Amino acid sequence: MSDSDSRKSSARILILGAGFAGLAAAIRLGKEGAKAQVTLLSRRNFHLFTPLLYQAATGLVDPDHIAQMVRPAARKHGFTFFEGEVANLDIGSKTVKTDFGDVAYDYLVLAMGSENNDFGIRGVPEHAISLKTLPDAERVHSKIIDSLERSLVTGDQAKRKGLLTFVIIGGGATGVELAGSVRDFVQFLLRDYPGLAEDQLSVVLVELMQNLLPGLSKYLSEQTYRILSKRGIKIRLNSRVAEVTEEGVLLSGGELIQTANIFWTAGTKPSRLVDGLDIEKDRGRVRVDEFLRIIGHPEIFAIGDLASISDSKTGQKVPATAQSAVQEGDWVGRALSRMLSGKKVEPFVYKDKGYMLSLGRQVGVAEFRHFKTSGVFGWLLWRMIHIALITTTRSRLGVIFDWTFAYFYRRNAAHTEP
Ligand SMILES: Cc1cc2nc3c(=O)[nH]c(=O)nc-3n(C[C@H](O)[C@H](O)[C@H](O)COP(=O)(O)OP(=O)(O)OC[C@H]3O[C@@H](n4cnc5c(N)ncnc54)[C@H](O)[C@@H]3O)c2cc1C
Incomplete structure (x- = not known):
């Protein structure tokens, strides 16, 4: 980036x-x-801490506690925040069309993230619940409780079996964490549902590929498989979902997994707002140069899940994770600031800080460069690091309280959705 961009x-x-x-x-x-x-313009006036979304879906944390308010940050760091829906990007006239009017810019940063991707599989929108937003988490939570309640009053044995079977589609990071937590949640609830026994409950995790956590390391994948299997979760690898129906999940081989509870975590696609833009893309994601700018548009940066970013040193694709998104956002903020002061900017370099997963009560797995761990220590580490990553005091204290309460007493199991 040169001074002439100033x-x-x-x-x-x-x-x-x-x-x-x-x-x-x-x-x-x-x-x-x-x-x-x-x-900063966004659909809602909070920042959703997605790594704890599956915990909101399984009664472990209060959904409010993972919604971090943006306005205190705006006040502290001197930026303006507007809540609004972006309807269209007119990059020719440097204008963004929103539900409250047009907003003009000199520099634009695209960071609208990704959306759920059902890959066009029939029945997913109607019969499966995805996990991407707070309302999604509340729907998953409600579905689990509703199924347990209905299982007690139905006389139909086949229907009862379906109500007590919980299927998670997608063995990526979100799917494995959700599977572990659903298992804990339903197991924990048994004491309040006399008439239900543990062997009637079934949690099934369906994955298309031959291993869990495709794209992550062998260690994480194998440990996760071992831990989840030991916890009684039925893992179905190499299983392609052909259709999702009212009866359950139909696999491509013809097998039907009968269930009333289908949770979809199988994929994402970039924000639909970039679909119509006449710019370079890589499998739908916005292709950027080493300065995270759209090719042919040096005034527009694209970061986070919607961008296809390669590390300028290794040439490797940067994964679409919260960790990468924060690094990219931070880098763009610094780069723009330097550029506007006429200073030199170096290309973006990604730093892999490792990966960790919480797979249920007292069990997790973590891998950082030369350090690997699983079990209770992995779980504790996961908790400590996630608490540190939460940026508002209200959310941090709320989550600590929720975890402590759930550990010693109980999770939230009130059926509040209509
Ligand atoms: C359930 C779940 C668990 C996850 N767990 C982890 C984890 O443990 N670790 C990890 O590293 N990553 C995790 N991820 C991935 C991580 O959440 C994403 O990689 C990260 O959020 C990407 O950041 P982003 O800023 O690109 O998009 P987002 O964080 O999704 O932010 C996009 C923002 O744009 C707003 N927006 C979108 N469209 C519009 C519009 N039209 N108008 C106005 N505003 C709009 C959205 O409301 C949102 O505020 C998880 C994701 C999910 C769904």
Whole structure:
């Protein structure tokens, strides 16, 4: 990036999406004291801490506690926040169309994340619940409780079996964590449901590939398989879902897994807002250069889940995770600030900080460069690091309280959804 990219000191920077990437960019611009008017625009006025979404879905944390308010950060770091829905991007006239009117920019940061991807499989939108938003988590939670309640009053044995079978489709990070937590949740609830026995409950995890956690390391994949199998979760590898129906999940070989509870965590696709843009893409994701700018549009940056980013040192694709999104947002905030002051900017370099998963009560798995661990220690580490990653005091204290309460007493099992 050269000094010639520098604009006037009151440049208007518009960031779309208050997720991990967008919020990190806005905060960094504030911390750097960038010579710009920074505006962050997002659908809701909170930042959703997705790594704990499956815990909200299984009564372990209060959904409110993973919704981190954006306005305190805006006040602290000196950026403007607007809640609104982006309807369209007009990159020709440097304008973003929203539900409250048009917003003009000099620099644009695309950080609207990704959406659930059902790969066009029949029946998924109607019969499966995805896990991407807070309302999704509440729907999953409600579905589990509703099924347990109905299983006690039905006289139909086949129907009862379906109500007590919980199928998670997708053995990626979200799917394995959800499977472990659903298992804990239903097992824990047994004491309040006289008439139900543990051997009547079944949690099934369906994965298309030949191993769990495709894309992550062999160690994480094998440990996760071992731990979940030991906990009684039925893992179905090499299993392609052909259709999802009212009766259950139909696999491509013709087998029907009968269930009333289908949770979809099998994939994501970039925000639909980039679909119509006439720019370079890589399997739907926005292709960017080593400065995270859209090719042919040096005034537009694309970061987080919607971008296809390669590490400038290794050439390897950067994974679509919260960890990467924060690094990219932080990098763009610093780069823009330096650019506006006429300073040199080095290309983006990704730092892999490792990966960890919580697979149920007192069991987790973690891998950092040369350090690997599983079991109770992995679980404790996961908890400590996630508490540190939560950025607002309200959310952090809320989650600590929820975990402590659930550990010594109980999870939330009230059926509050209609
Ligand atoms: C259940 C779940 C668990 C996960 N667990 C982990 C984990 O443990 N570790 C990890 O590293 N990653 C995890 N991830 C992945 C991680 O959440 C994403 O990689 C990360 O959120 C990407 O950040 P982002 O900023 O690109 O998008 P997001 O965080 O999704 O943010 C996008 C923002 O844009 C807003 N937006 C979207 N469209 C519009 C619009 N049209 N108008 C206005 N605003 C809009 C959204 O409301 C949102 O605020 C998980 C994901 C899920 C779904």
